[in-house]
Amino acid sequence: MQMVFDNQASRNNGAWGAVYMTKEELRSPQVNIVDVSLLPKMAEDANLQKWLAKFEGSVEESVEGGSKNKHGFITTNGKKLYDDSCAGCHMQKGEGAQGAGYYPPLANNSKMESKYYIISVIINGLRGMPSFHSMMNDEQIAAVTQYVHSDLNNFTDTVTAANVVQLRHDFPPGADPSE
Numbered sequence: 568m569q570m571v572f573d574n575q576a577s578r579n580n581g582a583w584g585a586v587y588m589t590k591e592e593l594r595s596p597q598v599n600i601v602d603v604s605l606l607p608k609m610a611e612d613a614n615l616q617k618w619l620a621k622f623e624g625s626v627e628e629s630v631e632g633g634s635k636n637k638h639g640f641i642t643t644n645g646k647k648l649y650d651d652s653c654a655g656c657h658m659q660k661g662e663g664a665q666g667a668g669y670y671p672p673l674a675n676n677s678k679m680e681s682k683y684y685i686i687s688v689i690i691n692g693l694r695g696m697p698s699f700h701s702m703m704n705d706e707q708i709a710a711v712t713q714y715v716h717s718d719l720n721n722f723t724d725t726v727t728a729a730n731v732v733q734l735r736h737d738f739p740p741g742a743d744p745s746e
């Protein structure tokens with residue numbers, strides 16, 4: 568059996584109404600006909616909050632410290648950045664994975680001694696690995712590099728945003744044909 572949508576019944580059953588105003592009032596209404604302050608705000612939506620907490624506001628535009636970060640993350644917590652953006656391929660403890668592709672381990676990997684190597688791979692990508700050039704700003708790349716360098720390995724260099732600036736170039740890889 569097919570349901571036929573009854574427009575008139577829907578109008579009668581649903582919430583509808585009218586506001587009666589004099590011509591005088593209509594010319595300069597004392598109050599908004601719809602009081603927008605009573606409408607629930609998107610920012611207060613519980614589901615949206617959960618979503619934002621999970622991705623740390625990654626849907627929001629964030630410009631921190633003047634660095635570009637158009638559609639990336641807002642957190643500068645290295646572990647959180649790692650969990651959200653690296654662990655999917657390199658696994659939670661950096662143990663790497665071998666499946667359809669090969670994801671090298673980042674833990675106990677002697678190449679992680681060079682912070683510049685890590686920064687360069689994050690900025691430029693590496694064959695099967697995507698570039699995070701436009702996803703993370705300098706502080707964030709520094710934070711996640713520090714996490715890989717020191718937490719997943721036991722190296723003790725300090726990684727700073729200035730180190731990232733040294734290697735960063737204006738265009739994401741592949742964006743500028745003259746590069």
Ligand code: HEC
Binds near residue numbers: 678
């Ligand atoms: C979509 C999967 C994917 C994601 C996400 C990813 N990687 Fe990778 N990564 C790879 C692959 C695949 C390689 C190996 C590339 C190759 O050598 O061909 C790699 C290589 C690397 C290397 C070089 C390892 C070595 O031994 O030379 C580093 C460092 C690295 N990734 C860090 C990161 C960090 C930090 C993040 C998160 C910001 C990240 N990756 C996110 C797939 C990924």
